[in-house]
Amino acid sequence: MIGSILADEKAHYAARDPITALKKYILENNLATEQELKAIHKKIDELVEDAVEFADERPLPPRSQLLENVFADPKGFGIRPDGSYRCADPKFTQGTAHV
Incomplete structure (x- = not known):
């Protein structure tokens, strides 16, 4: 029962996800292609990974x-x-x- 409640809650909020809504809007209005969005997503992943690597290499602050x-x-x-x-x-x- 709890699992189904959590699944229902997850589905409820997934339907309201602003990132998904923005992607849908961009595609429906021909502001970018699926391939362009994938390239943007890949670039974001690379930037985040670089930032994490940079932080991990630094000493902890005092x-x-x-x-x-x-x-x-x-x-x-x-x-x-x-x-x-x-x-x-x-x-x-x-x-x-x-x-």
């Missing part, structure tokens, strides 16, 4: 960069002016959340 560019910091917590992280402070979350 832990000190863990929170950089992760969230907006409207209240000024996160990174201190000296570059240290306020999250190391035991009072870091004091007053920011009430659970």
Whole structure:
């Protein structure tokens, strides 16, 4: 039963897939051929593979960069002016959340 529910849900969302809809639109309006779309897809796969290979070859960043560019910091917590992280402070979350 769960398998059929998951299959139904997958089919529901597959029918609404914007990538599939765009491909259909492109083909119906003669904006590109199936072969051109396959060539584009192949190029995208190559670019992604190159990016993954590039990332895999690089060393991991230091832990000190863990929170950089992760969230907006409207209240000024996160990174201190000296570059240290306020999250190391035991009072870091004091007053920011009430659970």
